[in-house]
Amino acid sequence: MNNLPPVIITEDLTKVYDEGAIPVKAVNQVNLQIDQGEFTALVGPSGSGKTTLLNMIGGLDRPSSGKVWVDGKNLGAMKKNQLIDFRLHNIGFVFQAYNLIPVLTARENIEFVMLLQKASKKERNHRVLELLREVGLQDKMNNRPDELSGGQQQRVAVARALASKPKFVLADEPTANLDSKTAANLLDIMSKLNQEEGITFIFSTHDQRVIDRAHRVITLVDGAIESDELIANASDHIESV
Amino acid sequence: MLLKLAWRNIWRNKKRTFITMFSIVFAVVLSILLDSVKKGLLDKMKENVVSFYTGYIQIHKKGYWDDKTLENSFDWQPELIDNLERNKSISLAIPRLESFILAASEKYSKGCMVVGIDPEKESSVTSLAEKITKGNYLLSSDKAVLVTEGLASYLKLDVNDTLVLIGQGYHGVSAAGKFPIKGLIKFGSPDLNKGLVYLPLKESQRLFAADNKLTALVLSPTRTDKVKELVHSLQLELTDDYEVMNWQLMMPELDQVIAGEKAENVIFQVVLYLLIAFGIFGTVLMMTLERQYEFGVLIAIGMKNFRLSTLVVLENVLISVLGAIGGIILSIPIVFYLFSYPIKLGGKLAEAYEKFGIEPIFYFSMAPRVFYSQGLVVFFLALFLSLYPFIKIRRLEPVSAMHS
Numbered sequence: 001m002n003n004l005p006p007v008i009i010t011e012d013l014t015k016v017y018d019e020g021a022i023p024v025k026a027v028n029q030v031n032l033q034i035d036q037g038e039f040t041a042l043v044g045p046s047g048s049g050k051t052t053l054l055n056m057i058g059g060l061d062r063p064s065s066g067k068v069w070v071d072g073k074n075l076g077a078m079k080k081n082q083l084i085d086f087r088l089h090n091i092g093f094v095f096q097a098y099n100l101i102p103v104l105t106a107r108e109n110i111e112f113v114m115l116l117q118k119a120s121k122k123e124r125n126h127r128v129l130e131l132l133r134e135v136g137l138q139d140k141m142n143n144r145p146d147e148l149s150g151g152q153q154q155r156v157a158v159a160r161a162l163a164s165k166p167k168f169v170l171a172d173e174p175t176a177n178l179d180s181k182t183a184a185n186l187l188d189i190m191s192k193l194n195q196e197e198g199i200t201f202i203f204s205t206h207d208q209r210v211i212d213r214a215h216r217v218i219t220l221v222d223g224a225i226e227s228d229e230l231i232a233n234a235s236d237h238i239e240s241v
Numbered sequence: 242m243l244l245k246l247a248w249r250n251i252w253r254n255k256k257r258t259f260i261t262m263f264s265i266v267f268a269v270v271l272s273i274l275l276d277s278v279k280k281g282l283l284d285k286m287k288e289n290v291v292s293f294y295t296g297y298i299q300i301h302k303k304g305y306w307d308d309k310t311l312e313n314s315f316d317w318q319p320e321l322i323d324n325l326e327r328n329k330s331i332s333l334a335i336p337r338l339e340s341f342i343l344a345a346s347e348k349y350s351k352g353c354m355v356v357g358i359d360p361e362k363e364s365s366v367t368s369l370a371e372k373i374t375k376g377n378y379l380l381s382s383d384k385a386v387l388v389t390e391g392l393a394s395y396l397k398l399d400v401n402d403t404l405v406l407i408g409q410g411y412h413g414v415s416a417a418g419k420f421p422i423k424g425l426i427k428f429g430s431p432d433l434n435k436g437l438v439y440l441p442l443k444e445s446q447r448l449f450a451a452d453n454k455l456t457a458l459v460l461s462p463t464r465t466d467k468v469k470e471l472v473h474s475l476q477l478e479l480t481d482d483y484e485v486m487n488w489q490l491m492m493p494e495l496d497q498v499i500a501g502e503k504a505e506n507v508i509f510q511v512v513l514y515l516l517i518a519f520g521i522f523g524t525v526l527m528m529t530l531e532r533q534y535e536f537g538v539l540i541a542i543g544m545k546n547f548r549l550s551t552l553v554v555l556e557n558v559l560i561s562v563l564g565a566i567g568g569i570i571l572s573i574p575i576v577f578y579l580f581s582y583p584i585k586l587g588g589k590l591a592e593a594y595e596k597f598g599i600e601p602i603f604y605f606s607m608a609p610r611v612f613y614s615q616g617l618v619v620f621f622l623a624l625f626l627s628l629y630p631f632i633k634i635r636r637l638e639p640v641s642a643m644h645s
């Protein structure tokens with residue numbers, strides 16, 4: 001795709017849950033490289049380790065063994081607060097639901113991350129409005145999450161994930177709670193941002209229609225990579241929209 | 242940003258926040274009323290005795306306080322008084338000659354304390370002239386007495402009647418005299434009201450054959466909060482022939498009563514606030530537990546645990562301090578009313594109080610301390626109760642928080 005080094009590299013990444021009678025290998029020896037600008041789907045049956053893998057890549061969870069490099073930095077070597085700062089400046093997150101702070105408006109939710117980053121007021125205003133436009137919610141910017149539909153909430157979540165200008169966005173089943181039309185709409189926005197702004201997206205999903213939009217599909221089974229395919233003509237679909 | 246977020250968060254569950262606040266308002270009002278009446282009563286009790294009679298500091302001949310006889314009197318020395326009054330910490334030094342004596346009318350008699358005074362000076366320190374309820378105040382040249390109401394009614398005497406005083410004077414000579422009653426005076430302290438007779442100093446010295454003698458110099462300090470220091474410096478200044486005592490030393494019982502009453506109040510308030518603390522803690526706990534997922538998201542997207550726990554502490558403190566401020570605001574008019582119109586006990590209850598030497602009136606204090614101290618108590622209580630969520634959130638991991 002390009003000559004830049006991969007933005008994410010995992011090395012024998014493994015997570016073992018040792019709580020029950022039998023230890024569960026949620027993620028098993030995963031070696032993965034994600035390049036700048038990818039639009040990649042992580043698929044696999046329930047319990048295959050998608051969430052666990054995304055959490056480790058995003059620095060939310062520590063691996064049992066193996067390593068994660070993000071932008072050339074070893075997440076395992078970072079202290080707790082360093083890791084939080086690293087997430088704040090480098091990684092955008094979209095979760096399945098309840099992403100937003102209920103007492104803040106759409107606009108304030110997006111701005112929040114930039115406040116944590118201590119961005120100037122001018123910079124914040126500019127970027128927040130730009131993002132609201134990108135996700136098509138200028139007219140809803142003063143509404144609180146409970147006044148927004150599930151799809152609109154997820155769009156705000158995507159905008160918030162981008163507010164910090166991250167290296168990539170991790171989205172764990174972002175469409176799971178949406179109907180298919182709203183899901184398609186969210187995917188349109190995500191792939192537009194990917195195409196036009198070059199934002200790297202990695203999302204897990206069960207939804208075949210969402211999988212169809214990905215440029216690369218990584219399939220997990222029992223915590224290990226079963227297949228890793230590049231979809232050559234996926235972008236054609238976007239350009240026809 | 243944190244403050245705005247905290248403010249909005251506390252109104253997420255309006256009902257719960259209001260209930261919590263109301264319980265705090267209730268506790269604060271109750272506590273303030275309690276403190277106010279206690280302080281009011283104690284201040285009054287102290288005022289009744291200290292300001293109106295003994296004064297903050299007295300100088301006697303050494304040993305007088307333990308053995309209050311005329312033999313322990315000392316010579317009036319104008320230089321001593323001048324010296325004392327030149328001291329910047331002392332506004333006035335007033336002379337007194339006091340002794341026990343039998344007061345009698347035609348049919349009745351009763352032991353009482355005769356106080357020889359310099360009428361003008363005495364009144365400028367103890368406001369004695371303002372306590373006249375009937376008749377007139379004394380002049381230095383009068384050969385007349387002022388009698389407390391309680392004593393006069395016991396003896397069935399009134400203004401212009403004659404009071405007979407019989408007892409022992411200096412060096413055991415017999416002392417007797419007849420004096421017209423020039424005025425009646427009323428003291429708040431029932432004990433004092435029962436048995437005081439005031440006489441101009443010269444007359445009392447003649448009565449007791451104690452020419453030029455004094456039993457006490459009552460000092461009026463310029464600052465009542467610096468009495469201990471003043472006593473100490475006077476003790477060093479004066480010769481060993483004299484003793485300098487503050488009111489706590491002269492009346493340890495009163496001092497103890499005041500200290501004891503204060504402690505009693507504290508126990509009640511601790512119980513009260515303990516009950517309130519459970520309410521606040523319940524709210525704090527709910528506000529923390531029901532938002533685990535949200536906290537997980539916030540930490541995930543880059544908010545540090547410390548900031549998040551500060552947010553939660555801020556929320557708790559906001560609720561509590563708002564409740565405390567509400568309580569203080571609500572209590573101000575109530576206390577002000579009771580301060581202006583103290584509750585007077587009537588009938589049997591009043592008699593019972595007087596029997597124990599307590600004025601049967603509930604006075605309330607408007608001292609600022611009564612109010613803000615409750616605010617501080619609630620503030621620190623909230624901080625303390627926030628400790629649990631604070632520690633809990635500092636340890637929170639995003640994945641496990643979002644899992645629950």
Ligand SMILES: Nc1ncnc2c1ncn2[C@@H]1O[C@H](COP(=O)(O)OP(=O)(O)OP(=O)(O)O)[C@@H](O)[C@H]1O
Binds near residue numbers: 045048
């Ligand atoms: N906190 C945990 N404690 C113990 N076991 C866990 C924990 N989290 C995940 N697991 C186990 O790890 C395995 C992988 O779980 P994970 O949530 O990563 O799967 P997933 O692919 O995201 O599933 P889904 O599609 O249902 O979201 C599962 O067997 C799960 O039971």
Ligand SMILES: [Mg+2]
Binds near residue numbers: 050051052172
């Ligand atoms: Mg999952």
